Structures are given as structure tokens and as C-alpha cells.
Amino acid sequence: MSLAALLDLRGEPALVVGGGAVALRRARTLLGAGLRVTVVAPDLHPDFAALPVRAERRPYLPADLNGQRVVVAATDSEAVNDAVTAGARAAGALVNHAGDATRGTLRFPAAVERGGVQVAVSTGRELPMLAQALRERIAALLPEPGTVDAWAARREEAVRLPGAAREGALDALRADIRSAFGLSAGGAV
Incomplete structure (x- = not known):
């Protein structure tokens, strides 16, 4: 069983072990979430050069795991991926095993x-x-960009209203949101 969660890990250190296409996709995902990414691999996909990562062209070392919050094992070697995953688990880091997601603690x-x-x-x-x-x-x-901002502004205005006026404004907002998605007026939003 999995825990579905969205984590704010901006600024946290992440390690990607591997330099191929899968490692590149994972590095982009981590960068998009604001993590500070280090990539370790003897050979790197040429597109890594355009990414703001710290790249180290060498084989993985267990010490690479020190201080990492998120680790991705994405090499073409199952043995290396297994070693990275085991080490990251032992260190308490979230780890994605790109070859077999069931072996890690993190899925993308x-x-x-x-x-x-x-x-x-x-x-x-x-x-x-x-x-x-x-x-x-x-x-x-x-929803289109700007729609959610408008709904959020309406909610902020509504919660400042007194009692019945607040409930009426929130009910109207709830109905507008449900209507935007073709849902009936009943139900909670």
C-alpha cells in the first residue's frame, strides 16, 4: 500500500545515479520540483549539459548518499541500482529504483x-x-490559467464575511466550481 502525498522538497539535495535517458527524465523531474540535483555516472547523456545539475563523471560510491534527501537509481546495471537503493533506504532517503519501482520507497x-x-x-x-x-x-x-486564482480570491472574500453571508458566498462559489466541471449542485467541494 502506498501513501499518496505531494511533498515540498524545494532546495533539498537529490542524487541521480546514472547518466542515460531515464536518469535525464528523473533529473528534470527533480529540478522541476526545485531540488538541488547531483548526477553521478561515468557517461552522461549530452542533454545533461543544459541542466543546472552538479555532474560527476565517475562510478557511484556509497559515500555519494551522504546527506541526500532523494535518490534515484537509474543505471543500466541492476546490481548498481540495487546497491544504491539499499544504501539510500539505510540512510533514510526517499529512493526511486528506476528498474523496479517496487524496490524503492518513491515512485514518480x-x-x-x-x-x-x-x-x-x-x-x-x-x-x-x-x-x-x-x-x-x-x-x-x-481549469484555464487564472480561473483557480479567481476562485481563490472569491473564497478569501467570502471567509471575511459574517455568518450567513459567508455561507451564502461559499455555497455560490461551490456551485460555480461544480458547474464548471459539469457536476450537479449537491456534494461538497
Whole structure:
């Protein structure tokens, strides 16, 4: 069983072990979340040169795990990925084993963000194609940029109102949000 959570790890150190295409995708994901990324691999995909990462062209060493909050094992060697994963687990870091997600403690969901709304989809199984298809379907439903900001401003105004006026304003906002998604007026938002 997994815990679904969105973590704010901005500024935290992350280690990516591996220099291929999978490591590159994981590094971009970590950078997009604001982590400080170090990449360790004897050879690096050329696109790493354009990323703001600390790149060390050498084999992985267990000491590379010191102080890391997030670790990604993304080499083409199962033995190295297993060693990185075991070491990261022992060090208490969140770790993604790119070859077998069940061996790590961190999975990367298919995620989409638009208009201040972020949605992440995971199948809980090894079906990334399903998660990606669901992400695409959900993306089409997300509000346009600015809409969420307008709803948030309305909510902030509503909570400043006294008693019944506050409840009426919140009910109207709830109805507008539900209507925007083609939902009936009942139910909580």
C-alpha cells in the first residue's frame, strides 16, 4: 500500500545515479520540483549539459548518499541500482529504483499542472501507460490559467464575511466550481 502525498522538497539535495535517458527524465523531474540535483555516472547523456545539475563523471560510491534527501537509481546495471537503493533506504532517503519501482520507497507518478492545480496519477502497479493516459484525460478537464486564482480570491472574500453571508458566498462559489466541471449542485467541494 502506498501513501499518496505531494511533498515540498524545494532546495533539498537529490542524487541521480546514472547518466542515460531515464536518469535525464528523473533529473528534470527533480529540478522541476526545485531540488538541488547531483548526477553521478561515468557517461552522461549530452542533454545533461543544459541542466543546472552538479555532474560527476565517475562510478557511484556509497559515500555519494551522504546527506541526500532523494535518490534515484537509474543505471543500466541492476546490481548498481540495487546497491544504491539499499544504501539510500539505510540512510533514510526517499529512493526511486528506476528498474523496479517496487524496490524503492518513491515512485514518480504521471503528473500535470495547469492553472494552479496539480494532479498526480499512479496505478499502484507497473502500468505507466495507463497512468499517462489518465493524466492526458485529466489535463483536458483542468481549469484555464487564472480561473483557480479567481476562485481563490472569491473564497478569501467570502471567509471575511459574517455568518450567513459567508455561507451564502461559499455555497455560490461551490456551485460555480461544480458547474464548471459539469457536476450537479449537491456534494461538497
